[in-house]
Amino acid sequence: MNTTSVDPARPRGAGDRPAASRAGLSRERIVAVALEIADAEGLDAVSMRRVAAMLGVGTMTLYTHVQDKEALLELMLDALTSEHLLADTGPDWRTGLTRIARLTRQSLLRHPWALALGLRPALGPNKLRHIEQSLAVASGLTTDPAAQRTIVHAVDDLVVGCAMRELAARAIEADVPRPLCGLRRRIDAEPTLRELLHSGEFPHLARMLAGDAPFASERFEQALTWLLDGIERTYRPDSPTA
Amino acid sequence: MNTTSVDPARPRGAGDRPAASRAGLSRERIVAVALEIADAEGLDAVSMRRVAAMLGVGTMTLYTHVQDKEALLELMLDALTSEHLLADTGPDWRTGLTRIARLTRQSLLRHPWALALGLRPALGPNKLRHIEQSLAVASGLTTDPAAQRTIVHAVDDLVVGCAMRELAARAIEADVPRPLCGLRRRIDAEPTLRELLHSGEFPHLARMLAGDAPFASERFEQALTWLLDGIERTYRPDSPTA
DNA sequence: TTGGATTCCGTACAGCGTACGACGTAGGGT
DNA sequence: ACCCTACGTCGTACGCTGTACGGAATCCAA
Numbered sequence: 001m002n003t004t005s006v007d008p009a010r011p012r013g014a015g016d017r018p019a020a021s022r023a024g025l026s027r028e029r030i031v032a033v034a035l036e037i038a039d040a041e042g043l044d045a046v047s048m049r050r051v052a053a054m055l056g057v058g059t060m061t062l063y064t065h066v067q068d069k070e071a072l073l074e075l076m077l078d079a080l081t082s083e084h085l086l087a088d089t090g091p092d093w094r095t096g097l098t099r100i101a102r103l104t105r106q107s108l109l110r111h112p113w114a115l116a117l118g119l120r121p122a123l124g125p126n127k128l129r130h131i132e133q134s135l136a137v138a139s140g141l142t143t144d145p146a147a148q149r150t151i152v153h154a155v156d157d158l159v160v161g162c163a164m165r166e167l168a169a170r171a172i173e174a175d176v177p178r179p180l181c182g183l184r185r186r187i188d189a190e191p192t193l194r195e196l197l198h199s200g201e202f203p204h205l206a207r208m209l210a211g212d213a214p215f216a217s218e219r220f221e222q223a224l225t226w227l228l229d230g231i232e233r234t235y236r237p238d239s240p241t242a
Numbered sequence: 243m244n245t246t247s248v249d250p251a252r253p254r255g256a257g258d259r260p261a262a263s264r265a266g267l268s269r270e271r272i273v274a275v276a277l278e279i280a281d282a283e284g285l286d287a288v289s290m291r292r293v294a295a296m297l298g299v300g301t302m303t304l305y306t307h308v309q310d311k312e313a314l315l316e317l318m319l320d321a322l323t324s325e326h327l328l329a330d331t332g333p334d335w336r337t338g339l340t341r342i343a344r345l346t347r348q349s350l351l352r353h354p355w356a357l358a359l360g361l362r363p364a365l366g367p368n369k370l371r372h373i374e375q376s377l378a379v380a381s382g383l384t385t386d387p388a389a390q391r392t393i394v395h396a397v398d399d400l401v402v403g404c405a406m407r408e409l410a411a412r413a414i415e416a417d418v419p420r421p422l423c424g425l426r427r428r429i430d431a432e433p434t435l436r437e438l439l440h441s442g443e444f445p446h447l448a449r450m451l452a453g454d455a456p457f458a459s460e461r462f463e464q465a466l467t468w469l470l471d472g473i474e475r476t477y478r479p480d481s482p483t484a
Numbered sequence: 485t486t487g488g489a490t491t492c493c494g495t496a497c498a499g500c501g502t503a504c505g506a507c508g509t510a511g512g513g514t
Numbered sequence: 515a516c517c518c519t520a521c522g523t524c525g526t527a528c529g530c531t532g533t534a535c536g537g538a539a540t541c542c543a544a
Contacts (some may be wrong), residue, residue, distance in 0.1 A: 025491085048532065058493035060533075065491095069532065116361050118406055119354070121414045123428050125438055128447060135446035145450040154465035157403030158396075164360055164406075165399055172363045186365050196367055204377035205370060208387040223396035226472025233471055267522085290501065300524035302502075307522095311501065 025057060027065045031075045038076065043113035048072075073117055078124025080114050083107040085129055089137050094228055096137030097151075101159050101224055104130075108163040115164050141235045151231055158227055159220075166216045184209045267299060269307045273317045280318065285355035290314075315359055320366025322356050325349040327371055331379050336470055338379030339393075343401050343466055346372075350405040357406050383477050393473055400469055401462075408458045426451045 033054050037046045048069055052059040066072045084104045089096035108114055131152065138148040172186050187193045187209070197206060214222075232239055275296050279288050290311055294301040308314045326346045331338035350356055373394065380390040414428050429435045429451070439448060456464075474481055 047530085049530090052493095060494080060535095061492050063533075064493095112361070118360070119358050119409055119413065121410050121428065123425070123432075123435065125435070128429075128435065128438060128444060132444045132447045135450060139446055145446070145453050146456055148446065149450050150456055150461045150464050153407060153461055154400075154468065157407055157465065158400050158469075159403070160406055161399030161401070161403035164402055165395060167361055168363050171361065183365070186363065187370075190365075193365065193367070193370065196370060202370060202374045204381055204387070204390065205374045208377060208391050211387050214388055214392055219392045219395055222392050223399065223469070226396065226476065227400075227465070227469050228472070229475055230468025230471035233475075234468065289499080291499085294524095302504095302524050303522075305502075 025055065025061065025065065027075065029055065030062055030065055030072065031079055034072055034076050035079060038113040039111060043116050046113075070120075074120060074122050074124065077114060077117070077120070077122040078126045080107065080111055081122075081124065081126035081130055083110075085126065085133060089133065093137050093140035094232065096140070097134070097155050097228060098224065100134055100137065101155050104156070104159050105163050105220060108160070109166060112167045112170075115160070115167060118160070118164075141231070147235075154227060154231070155224070158223060162216070162220045162223065166220075169216065183213075267297065267303065267307065269317065271297065272304055272307055272314065273321055276314055276318055277321060280355040281353060285358050288355075312362075316362060316364050316366065319356060319359070319362070319364040320368045322349065322353055323364075323366065323368035323372055325352075327368065327375060331375065335379050335382035336474070338382070339376070339397050339470060340466065342376055342379065343397050346398070346401050347405050347462060350402070351408060354409050354412075357402070357409060360402070360406075383473070389477075396469060396473070397466070400465060404458070404462045404465065408462075411458065425455075 030051060034046050034051050037050060037054065048062055049059045051072075052062050062072075066075070084100070084107055086096075086099055086103055090099055134152040134156070135145075135148045138151045141151065142148060169183070172183075187197055196202070197209075272293060276288050276293050279292060279296065290304055291301045293314075294304050304314075308317070326342070326349055328338075328341055328345055332341055376394040376398070377387075377390045380393045383393065384390060411425070414425075429439055438444070439451075
């Protein structure tokens with residue numbers, strides 16, 4: 001045996017102080033805890049001190065395993081992206097793209113912090129796998145790699161845009177129980193806006209707010225259908241649906 | 243004279259010292275300076291201290307005109323949204339939606355900070371005007387307000403998603419001079435990813451990276467065309483293009 | 485056993501948003 | 515002409531952030 005295994009019941013390594021958690025501090029455990037915090041309390045709650053404390057470890061220890069906070073955030077994003085991977089993409093390209101889009105949307109809605117730090121490239125193994133899977137599905141429609149890319153990115157972009165609006169709406173507690181009454185509620189709450197709305201400058205908006213609104217998920221499905229219809233018309237001009 | 247102006251060479255006071263700027267401090271001037279900083283140096287450079295200093299004013303003075311930093315950010319967003327308003331939406335719905343989409347995209351690309359703080363609702367007068375204008379254009383296609391909303395949001399969402407990807411790519415200096423070689427460059431730079439790519443697990447991705455990629459703007463135009471085609475097929479089933 | 489590399493982490497610093505309270509001045513009532 | 519209230523201004527201070535630095539503890543190979 002070695003010196004470390006000599007002492008009994010040891011959960012940890014270097015010294016052995018803090019909590020119960022140590023054992024092997026690794027990049028994975030750090031990312032896992034960060035994800036936990038982000039999911040539970042939002043992105044702002046994820047601080048290096050907080051993550052370290054939750055691991056029973058000194059703050060600066062994290063920097064042995066992760067270069068930056070920025071690096072940690074990118075690792076979190078790639079970990080999330082693993083959720084975007086589908087076990088079965090179905091029989092054809094349209095089914096496949098639809099499933100991927102739905103799955104991605106669900107994932108983004110479940111983890112709002114992902115889009116909050118959305119501008120960064122965040123290129124990791126899982127992102128690569130996600131792109132590969134999408135391209136594979138699109139290859140059922142065209143063999144041109146550039147066209148595959150255009151298709152895949154278009155779908156992805158729509159998903160991201162929809163999810164973003166939905167999360168913004170959710171931030172003002174819309175969509176429950178009446179779809180997107182949040183917009184109306186927000187306008188009613190702010191006297192300036194309410195006045196503006198009733199100024200007669202906004203006839204279409206007023207009419208829209210007067211009626212019920214479609215749920216966000218319905219709007220998403222409709223938009224996705226439209227986009228896929230357009231794609232289909234380009235690559236399958238004589239298809240029955242197109 | 244007043245007591246404060248008595249002593250010479252004074253850098254400040256309640257009275258009127260600091261730089262050249264005071265005169266009338268107003269919400270508008272604060273927002274204008276914040277926009278200037280954000281455009282020039284990015285969102286992180288926008289701090290209350292910085293804005294105040296640039297106005298020759300004490301930091302806390304800003305809080306007389308703006309409730310929060312959050313409120314300031316929302317005011318910035320609405321100010322930006324004024325750029326999304328079109329003077330002439332053109333003769334028909336398709337032209338109108340296309341112009342609005344292009345204009346919005348250009349604006350978002352010019353001011354990357356906007357999407358960086360994208361999750362917040364940011365409902366201001368200009369946002370209202372933007373929605374109204376889009377709805378008005380869509381009313382040339384259908385009189386159903388709910389359908390107008392679905393259409394308008396779908397287009398907007400696509401624009402936002404595209405802009406986001408484009409800005410992320412720009413962050414790793416892609417798209418110049420070869421389109422999206424940034425992805426390839428990024429993968430080449432990171433040994434882990436390069437190894438992964440050549441592992442044979444990513445045939446489609448590898449093939450895609452081998453060829454040239456379409457420019458982001460081409461992908462945007464294509465995706466927009468697809469989406470509009472799909473919309474047209476729903477509401478103008480017997481149109482010549484559909 | 486020893487020596488070097490690796491891991492851990494206490495301290496310190498600069499920057500952030502903003503609560504609090506003091507201060508100078510302007511305008512209106514007397 | 516007086517005061518007095520209200521308001522715009524902003525210095526100071528607090529708690530938070532990310533992280534540079536350097537020392538201590540530990541591990542592994544020789």
